Amino acid sequence: MKAKLPNFFTFKSAKDLVRLGKKNDGGYLISQSDIIQSDTLIGLGISDDWSFEENFVKQKDVPVYVYDASLNFKFWIKRTLAEMIKNPFNLYPLKKFISYKKFFKNDKKHLKKFVGLNTDNNNYCTLSSILDELNYQNIFMKIDIEGFEYRLLDTLILNQNRITGLVLEFHDCDIHLDTIKKFIQNFDLNLVHIHANNYSPIRLDDELPLVLELTFSKYCELQKDGYLPHILDMPNDKNLSEINLSIEKE
Numbered sequence: 001m002k003a004k005l006p007n008f009f010t011f012k013s014a015k016d017l018v019r020l021g022k023k024n025d026g027g028y029l030i031s032q033s034d035i036i037q038s039d040t041l042i043g044l045g046i047s048d049d050w051s052f053e054e055n056f057v058k059q060k061d062v063p064v065y066v067y068d069a070s071l072n073f074k075f076w077i078k079r080t081l082a083e084m085i086k087n088p089f090n091l092y093p094l095k096k097f098i099s100y101k102k103f104f105k106n107d108k109k110h111l112k113k114f115v116g117l118n119t120d121n122n123n124y125c126t127l128s129s130i131l132d133e134l135n136y137q138n139i140f141m142k143i144d145i146e147g148f149e150y151r152l153l154d155t156l157i158l159n160q161n162r163i164t165g166l167v168l169e170f171h172d173c174d175i176h177l178d179t180i181k182k183f184i185q186n187f188d189l190n191l192v193h194i195h196a197n198n199y200s201p202i203r204l205d206d207e208l209p210l211v212l213e214l215t216f217s218k219y220c221e222l223q224k225d226g227y228l229p230h231i232l233d234m235p236n237d238k239n240l241s242e243i244n245l246s247i248e249k250e
Contacts, residue, residue, distance in 0.1 A: 020052050026052065035140065042064075042065050056140070170211065196209035229243075
């Protein structure tokens with residue numbers, strides 16, 4: 001599959017990109033230099049996949065703070081019942097729960113909150129409140145929160161001096177292009193990688209992919225040209241072909 005991006009996505013790649021997370025959906029390319037310089041990892045949105053966080057702390061063992069209110073007791077019950085209906089002897093839910101309990105302990109914390117909305121609902125909190133509470137100055141952030149990311153962009157810009165690296169998944173890019181452009185232009189970290197999520201369609205009008213995974217870096221050494229897809233990239237949906245991205249020339 002082929003897709004095209006506007007010129008403002010032009011970037012230079014990091015020389016030291018590594019892939020963290022499981023194969024296909026859930027894996028991201030980030031700079032090794034940013035991992036080394038980080039003193040904590042904040043993850044917004046995980047569902048049932050913390051493979052990125054597991055791989056990160058294998059590279060550098062830092063405190064981890066993950067926020068996702070959807071991963072709760074009701075989630076585990078529904079997942080277990082659904083799998084038992086399909087196969088009563090399927091031990092996957094149990095193994096997954098054991099993996100969860102094994103990883104999230106001590107300084108690896110899962111906080112049952114959705115991030116991005118200031119409300120009196122206890123299931124929600126703001127990114128500003130998180131950053132005010134956590135006294136870290138070298139933060140790596142991974143954000144995949146299904147459209148709520150647009151509520152966080154101003155806070156990310158205000159706190160960019162504390163961010164070593166950022167993976168940010170943008171949803172519904174067709175209706176938010178101007179907002180994405182403004183963020184890229186005002187965020188001081190270098191855009192070093194772009195990957196299109198092939199679970200989402202491509203708009204025929206201009207060949208724009210509707211979901212993009214963007215990686216930003218503070219500490220990496222840049223290469224002259226970024227090439228897409230990167231050799232470490234994988235299609236999110238393994239049953240569909242990878243999206244080959246090109247960027248419009250000026």
